Amino acid sequence: MGGIAHAFELELPPSANLNREIDQPTTSYLVPTGPFDGKRIPSVEVEGVVTKQAWQFSAPGLTSLQIMRPLRDQIIAAGYEVILDCAGQECGGFDFRYQIGVLPAPDMFVDLFNYRFLVGASDMGEPNASYLMLLVSRVGAVGYLQVTRVSQTGDSAPSLSVSAGAAAASLPNAGESEGLVARLESLGHVVLADLEFDTGSGSLGPGPYASLTTLAEFLTKDTTRRVALVGHTDTVGGLAPNRALSKRRAEAVRDRLVQEYSVSPEQLEADGAAYLAPVASNLTPEGREANRRVEAVLLNTE
Numbered sequence: 001m002g003g004i005a006h007a008f009e010l011e012l013p014p015s016a017n018l019n020r021e022i023d024q025p026t027t028s029y030l031v032p033t034g035p036f037d038g039k040r041i042p043s044v045e046v047e048g049v050v051t052k053q054a055w056q057f058s059a060p061g062l063t064s065l066q067i068m069r070p071l072r073d074q075i076i077a078a079g080y081e082v083i084l085d086c087a088g089q090e091c092g093g094f095d096f097r098y099q100i101g102v103l104p105a106p107d108m109f110v111d112l113f114n115y116r117f118l119v120g121a122s123d124m125g126e127p128n129a130s131y132l133m134l135l136v137s138r139v140g141a142v143g144y145l146q147v148t149r150v151s152q153t154g155d156s157a158p159s160l161s162v163s164a165g166a167a168a169a170s171l172p173n174a175g176e177s178e179g180l181v182a183r184l185e186s187l188g189h190v191v192l193a194d195l196e197f198d199t200g201s202g203s204l205g206p207g208p209y210a211s212l213t214t215l216a217e218f219l220t221k222d223t224t225r226r227v228a229l230v231g232h233t234d235t236v237g238g239l240a241p242n243r244a245l246s247k248r249r250a251e252a253v254r255d256r257l258v259q260e261y262s263v264s265p266e267q268l269e270a271d272g273a274a275y276l277a278p279v280a281s282n283l284t285p286e287g288r289e290a291n292r293r294v295e296a297v298l299l300n301t302e
């Protein structure tokens with residue numbers, strides 16, 4: 001593939017803070033090229049200068065995919081070829097995370113069930129090859145990013161800088177609910193995208209969630225309005241357990257609206273559709289993550 005721009009700046013959200021940076025002189029480094037296969041992580045051995053940075057930033061309600069997506073878009077736009085893009089257990093879970101050289105806490109935290117890893121390559125196999133590895137995770141409302149760059153020696157090797165404060169490249173704010181009511185009224189349904197559930201659990205995280213604040217205001221402003229809360233899952237597991245899980249999640253959202261936002265129970269219904277109404281392919285991690293959701297469906301406005 002063609003080389004990337006000579007200088008590339010990876011832009012992070014304005015809230016990003018650099019926790020730690022280390023530079024290693026020319027050394028041998030194993031760049032992962034595939035997920036853990038049960039015995040090892042497929043890798044390519046590269047000799048070059050290694051730089052690692054650990055960043056943290058505000059990320060209330062964001063999934064690891066939402067954190068990674070704008071970063072991935074930037075490195076693709078800069079000309080890097082993505083050679084590995086995996087999530088959590090798909091990467092190899094515990095085994096993968098502990099073999100990829102993560103900077104220690106408190107500078108970098110990784111939730112073993114909620115992380116993503118990406119490797120981009122420029123001029124792979126050439127003397128001036130450059131490899132860029134991104135590891136993202138979220139713990140509570142804080143997002144963590146480790147940037148690892150391996151540059152082989154070569155006069156034309158591109159430079160990389162990472163900076164915070166560029167508004168155009170800010171991560172999406174999942175707490176933003178601007179337009180939620182408009183989408184609910186125009187489309188008849190809307191995804192409550194900032195909700196957090198533990199893997200396989202029907203327990204709703206502590207929040208707060210801007211989508212529920214907005215939905216509660218919409219409902220309490222006019223008590224004739226009614227919505228159905230519908231849980232959805234991916235296709236991992238059978239229909240019966242997924243239906244039960246999706247219903248528990250919808251019921252947890254209903255209970256939160258009633259107990260903490262004083263929405264009348266008569267305005268709410270809760271049920272689960274399991275994996276019967278996907279919004280994306282279940283053949284990819286991104287698709288499965290998109291399919292795991294709770295939607296509000298408008299029943300009437302009279």
